[in-house]
Amino acid sequence: MATTTVSPSKKREVIEKAVIRFCGDSGDGMQITGSQFTNTVALYGNDLSTFPDYPAEIRAPAGTLPGVSGFQLHFSSSDVYTPGDAVDALIAMNPAALRMNVADLKPNGILIVNTDNFREQDLKKAQMASNPLEDHSLDGYRVFPVELMKLTRLALKELGLDAKSMDRCKNFFALGMCYWLYNRTMDATYKWLDDKFRTKPVLAEANKQAMKAGYSYCEATEAFQTSYEIPPARLSPGLYRNISGNTALALGFVAASQRSGLTLFQGSYPITPASDILHELSMYKEFGVITFQAEDEIAAMTSAIGAAYAGALAITTTSGPGMALKMEAIGLAIATELPIVICNVQRGGPSTGLPTKTEQADLLQALFGRNSEAPVPVLAAATPGDCFWVALEASRIALKYMVPVIVLSDGYLANGAEPWKIPTLEELPEFPVRFRTDPEGFLPYSRDPHTLARPWAVPGTPGLEHRIGGLEKDDGSGNVNYEPLNHEKMVRLRAAKVEAVVQDVPDAVAAGDPDGELLLVGWGSTYGSITAALRAQRDKGRRIGHVHLRQLHPLPRNLGDLMKRYRKVVVPEMNMGQLLWVLRAKYLVDAEGFNKIQGKPFKQAEIEAKIEEVLQ
Amino acid sequence: MTAALPVYTKKDFQTDQEVRWCPGCGDYAILNAVQQVFPELGIPREKFVVVSGIGCSSRFPYYMNTYGFHTIHGRAPAIATGIKIARPDLEVWVATGDGDALSIGGNHTIHMLRRNVSLKVLLFNNRIYGLTKGQYSPTSELGKKAKSTPYGSVDRPFNPLSLALGVEATFVARSVDVFQPHLKTVLRRAAAHQGSAFVEILQNCNIFNDGAWDALTEKELRDDQTIALEHGKPLVFGKNRDKGIRINGLELEVVPLGNGVTEKDLVVHDERNASPAYAFLLSRMDHAPGFPTPIGVLRAVDAPRYEVAMAEQIRQVTAKKGKGELAALLRAGDTWEVK
16 A cells, blocks of 8 residues: 655654644534544554534534534553643534634644535625634744545546535545655544445445545645644553544443342433443344333433342443433332442433533532432542443442442533543453342341441342332331431441441552642543643642542542641632532531633643742 | 142231231232232242332232332333343232333333343332322323312323333233222233233222222222123123124224124234234223223234343343453453563
8 A cells, every 4th residue: 555655845843732623613523533543543553532512413514613523632652631622623614613613723733624515605704804814813834725526526537426425525635645744544434434335336336536635735835835644542451442432331231230230220321421322232132132212311310220120230221311210210129229330321401401512510419419318429520431441330339339330421421522442341340249149138128237238138039029119218128208207227238338338448649749839630521631741740849649530429538637748728610519518518617619611621731830830 | 859839828828017008008908919920829838029110009019028229219110121131030020100210210111021021010009108198190180189189280191001002012901909809810811921021910009099990999889880802702781781882993882782783793803913003092082072981902922022032132142252261351352471
């Protein structure tokens, strides 16, 4: 293959890292373009992080501002923690995309613009008074105007496709240009196209030719003089794949099913950004996975309760509005002490809010969102790959303690991707489950002395016929009991059981300095930006630490003491200060919040600025 | 060799829990019928699961010595669906009421019936909210004066059978709490049905809606006010069996037998009719004056069962792809090695 050779007249520069963003209309295939570039970069061995950012509308009117869809990728020869604050190369397919994204482009950054979409009516749709390609507003960037549509049509004229089909290949022309720009082979994308268009080989061929044409265009035209080389990263040895948070959750639950020896049952109702977990698990029938697309969120939860009662590893997956609907039923799972994992892939709210944007504002809902005293263990994933491990751990806790467990992810983790070191089977915990089968001395609400779990006696077991339900239970027999002292005892027992989970929670360990001027306490998807900011600020000589909480209830035993080792505590969150509220209430610590509620993750620079402000 | 099934009696299905329905409640009669029918079915006791929602009728599981789950308001069909999908070998029965199944749980009820999940649903219809002390329900008659409608309800009621037929339920039947032999026959039929079985049981609430069904159940009236459906038999009713139901276009009509009208002119009951339209006509005929209320099995047809189809799909995919290997799944797709 000659695709990666560079003609002698062109310069090749080795750089450490790059941030690239594809943006266009939501019909322009920007997510596919970005995913393909990501895959190629991952296979080459760069560390990376992605940030797909797309509108809630499937197809807003073409060319308008609300219809802009973007995909950002940060790839590097060193460690990557965030999708990148500012963009080195921006590919804009139309004026609306340019207008919405150009502010994030670095000064003197590369700007590839599809000039075929800059007619007067296109500018009008993007609410632009003048043509930015002519009015010098882009003078601070290295602008590469390209007639993407015209050139794509020219490249495909032999294939006999209609104009519309040809135009749909223009994103692959742009992709080919980027492959040239960053010296990448097109092999992985060829393979993907062959697979995707197995039944329509002409479309595979068209996209390939468009991509090749884009590549050759850069090679041939004088406009592009320099291409960039980013060597592979030094990741720890092992086998890697690229993974998104939703895929990782799905795989984590399949792993939990295999390691517990239980059938996996998923009750779910379609909701953005959680639906991909349902799509993913519905493919794994050969693992015995049962996916039930319920009639509503409540049935998704309650069918999972039924499956758990019947002896399955039961899960339900949703986002905030669906979570609200499930809450009464989660109370039933608490009262009947059945093991269920409930995943909330958080999005912006309240109400329908920002369906495709990320937020962390459901923490207090997870902790306290049910009627009465109804605590549950709550875990949160820190990175896309971490979603796998959190799914496993949540399942293990649910089964060990006979308790519903809430897992918090968010839109950023769900759709973002990173290289993931694939674990071997030996690295996965095993937690086989024993159902109660012995009728001798059986009491449905007797308790294991260490975990306070009640026995799991599934229907079909002879001699263990018993009744459970949402009415208050008699300690031991499980019969209905309304006595005042029994109620208090049961409320305290259910809480003590959840508290007992702390014996499985490792002590919190601070990254960075073990004591000092400032501790950053985070949870969930802020992990990457806090980590990147911490490194940068420690390099400047500041003495700071970072604790990232996976277990949000119960909290690690040493957290209170740990916070005391720092002069100040700052809690960055994509909400109004929910973990902050918990920490201040529980530990009487004078922690300070740092909050961003814009449907977007923190930038590294934002957190660094906060650190500098606090430590002034 | 499988162990011989123990010989059960009604006592084997009774619990030590004190039954806490009001004295005189129709629920006692239903409990009695179920406890008499279950021992006859030839099913090991541990295979039975009785699931309920909230309401007077939903206390049912506490009094049945089987596996039992008293859940939350309206959700019994969804919880029972989860149980049946996870364990198709279990016999899952749902005890519910008109408020539970048709108001707060209406969505679950229709979707469970639409999917044809093999659950047996006993809908105790007393046309009132009893446990919350007497508000009108979705089956209360228009104009009903109840706690929340002192000037009469302006809320049009559901016909539970029409609703079930509207979603093409595969087994739809009706009986009455005080018609014990009839009720037991219907319960046996429901137990034998392969798929969702929906049984409306007209039930008296002697505290908040006493006499709700007196017009049908009074000894002197019942033969003229009800018609007991039998598959393959003409629709004849009346104390003297002198009236029949005839079809005229898309309308049913009551005709006196004699004067040239014979049983040959009447509708012959066909519970296996593939279209639910006929049963739908039957379910609503007593909305007009002079028509009897149908009891018995309105519809009993075969259709694919949800939990069976789901298990079959898993079996087929597994046969085609081979049993899943976790290590291979984790390594699926594009991977690369870092040395």
